[in-house]
Amino acid sequence: DGGITQSPKYLFRKEGQNVTLSCEQNLNHDAMYWYRQDPGQGLRLIYYSQIVNDFQKGDIAEGYSVSREKKESFPLTVTSAQKNPTAFYLCASTPGSSGANVLTFGAGSRLTVL
Amino acid sequence: GENVEQHPSTLSVQEGDSAVIKCTYSDSASNYFPWYKQELGKRPQLIIDIRSNVGEKKDQRIAVTLNKTAKHFSLHITETQPEDSAVYFCAASRRTYKYIFGTGTRLKVLA
Numbered sequence: 001d002g003g004i005t006q007s008p009k010y011l012f013r014k015e016g017q018n019v020t021l022s023c024e025q026n027l028n029h030d031a032m033y034w035y036r037q038d039p040g041q042g043l044r045l046i047y048y049s050q051i052v053n054d055f056q057k058g059d060i061a062e063g064y065s066v067s068r069e070k071k072e073s074f075p076l077t078v079t080s081a082q083k084n085p086t087a088f089y090l091c092a093s094t095p096g097s098s099g100a101n102v103l104t105f106g107a108g109s110r111l112t113v114l
Numbered sequence: 115g116e117n118v119e120q121h122p123s124t125l126s127v128q129e130g131d132s133a134v135i136k137c138t139y140s141d142s143a144s145n146y147f148p149w150y151k152q153e154l155g156k157r158p159q160l161i162i163d164i165r166s167n168v169g170e171k172k173d174q175r176i177a178v179t180l181n182k183t184a185k186h187f188s189l190h191i192t193e194t195q196p197e198d199s200a201v202y203f204c205a206a207s208r209r210t211y212k213y214i215f216g217t218g219t220r221l222k223v224l225a
Contacts, residue, residue, distance in 0.1 A: 031211060042118070042203065042215035043158075050211065090157065094211075102148065103213060105157040 003027050004106035006091050011111045013078070013085070021076045021109045023091035030096025032074035033103070036060060037088040046089075049074055050096060078111060086113045116141045118206050120216025128224050133191045135219045137204035140185065144206040144214075147187045149178060152201045152218075161202075162189070194223045 004025045013019045025032065031050050035043040045058030049068040063082025068074055078085045089109045094101035119138045127133050139147075145166040150158035164171045164178045164187065171178050177190040187206075191198055204216040 033211075040123070040217060042120075042217045043213075044215075045213075048211050056211075101146075102160055102163065103158075105150075105159070107157045108155075 003104055004091055004093060006089075006106035006109050008109060009107065011109060013111060013113050015113060016080045018077055018079050019111065021078070021089055021091075021111070023074045023076065023106060024072055025074075025091075025093045025104075025106075026072065027093055027095075027104065028071075029093035029104070030071070031094045031101075032068070033092040033094075034058075034064070034066065034074070034076045035090045035092060037090055037108075043090065046076065085111055087111060116206075116214050118204060118214045118216040120204050120219060122219060123217065124220045124222070126222045126224060127194050129194060129196060131194055133189075133194055133198070133221055133223075135189045135202055135204070135221070136186065137188070137206070137216050138184075138186050139206035139214065141206065141208060141214070142185060143208040144185075146207045147178070147180060148205050148207075148213075149189050150203045150205070152203065154200075158203060191221075194221075196223050196225050199223045 007022045033048040034046040044060050046064050047066040049055035065077045091106040092103045117140050148163035151161045152158040162176050162178050175192045180187040201218045201220050203218050205213045207213045
């Protein structure tokens, strides 16, 4: 599982708690992404970052926050404002050059709210 | 808005038979179409992709065809094997940072 490392693999959260999912890549990719995966639905974009210290909201950013202080790292915080956070979260990266690029995914983190 | 429709949602085939999964996209400016395979609890992995300047691409038992006029692309798996059982996702993109995914097809190859 080289390339992109996500942790933890499984996480349980009580309602009202914030949790942070880690994503680290050693591919020297410029761009990083967070997707949410729910059963029967396609991957939905939460946030993405093209360069260090910059990030943009995706289609379902409400209740989530991110930071990009280092090129290698793009952690996702699921806040208590996210109403239905139970899901499988996937981090991904691309080289970031112009034009469409191949997404490389991490192994995912499964969050369950108790 | 932009979307990608994927069919069927589930597909069962006998080992050795062929499987075909179809996707239709709405953004006519899309120019990159990857297919991902995701085994249970694992990461999606790219299995094949095609760009809009090509009509067909093949890699051993896997092929993808693209019809830009109809905004339609398909994944073809021949001589299916039990290890082909997984969920397959298509996607369409016209620039980095913007990928629209289909809802996935669960393929079961019956031995």
